Amino acid sequence: MKKEYYDDCPEYLADFLTYMQLVKARGDRTVEAYYIDLRSFLRYLRIKHKDIDTNNVPFEEMTISEVPFEYVSKLRLIDAYDYLKWLADERSNSVKTRARKTSALKQFYSYLYLKKNSIPSDPLTQLELPKLPKTLPKYLSLEDAQRLLSSIESDHFERDYCMITLFLNCGMRLSELCGLDIGDFSFESGTIRLFGKGQKERVVYINQACIAALKAYLPIRLSVQTQEKALFLSNRNTRISRRRTQEIVEESLKKAGLGNLGITTHKLRHTAATLMYQYGNVDTLVLKDILGHESLATTEIYTHLSNENLKQAAEANPLSGQKANKSNKKKDRGD
DSSP, X not given: OOHXXXXXXXXXXXXXXXXXXXXXXXXXXXHHHHHHHHHHHHHHHHHHTTOSOTTTSOGGGOOOTTOOHHHHHTOOHHHHHHHHHHHHHTSOOOHHHHHHHHHHHHHHHHIIIIISOOSSSOTTTTOOOOOOOOOOOOOOOHHHHHHHHHTOOOTTHHHHHHHHHHHHHHOOOHHHHHTOBGGGEETTTTEEEEEXXXXXXXXXXXXXXXXXXXXXXXXXXHTSOOOOOBSSBOTTSSBOOHHHHHHHHHHHHHHTTXXXXXXXXXXXXXXXXXHHHHHHOOOHHXXXXXXXXXXXXXXXXXXXXXXXXXXXXXXXXXXXXXXXOGGGSOOOOOO
16 A cells, blocks of 8 residues: 555544555455545535535545544535436446445445444445446467467467466466466466455366466576566566556457457456356366356356357347247147
């Protein structure tokens, strides 16, 4: 969590962010997201209480350090729904964005009541999250995934091929791949150690494609004279950044003619999970552990993907549009 964020926070918000980071073990990016979402809420409170001239101070420039705790402690459930309506009407926030900000707000008030004991009750226990539309995640087909791997061209071919191979075969998150150290995998046991959300550790098995890609890349990596422990290095011989990894994937997708599909590093994770479920007959409980999901409900989206494919296959049958010719119906002869 960057220091400048805390500089703009009132003490009660800084305490919450510290709690989420140190006690709940949330990652830096997650804590930053909490800060951004709750900053919007505190700015809204300033507007609601008319303690700032909105004609002269743009919303994005409003400071929050001076928002009194009284504004927060007097919030009622109806006020929270007013806030959500304001997000939709005045800020044009999508349903997904409003749902995320609602979740942050609920966790903040739960902390104030249960952990901080600074409010007599939690007014948001009955606050419902905006209902998200059900959408199936994007992913590459088996043929497109193979096409991507065969189209990689790079001055760092072994590194880039290895990274994309791990994405497509292990279903790891972007942060997990960039966080890999040299000592996190073992050829002997055929496993790799990952640190997921909240630094939760899990071990997954790697297949022959991953082992071959790692063996091709490792001599190149070990030839670099550096104290850096990271498995994947940038051109400056430092741990490769998430953004650079995203760029490598984007460039590779374009070279494969797949750049217009909206595929990201996270969609490669969806691809891995989908291919394991569809072609490997992997049980959802096993898939849950591989992906590091906390809830089975998150993993079950891939069963819906399979059902959708079955539906599409049925509709693709050339006879699907065939209709009965009623003129061929025999007349009733009274037999």
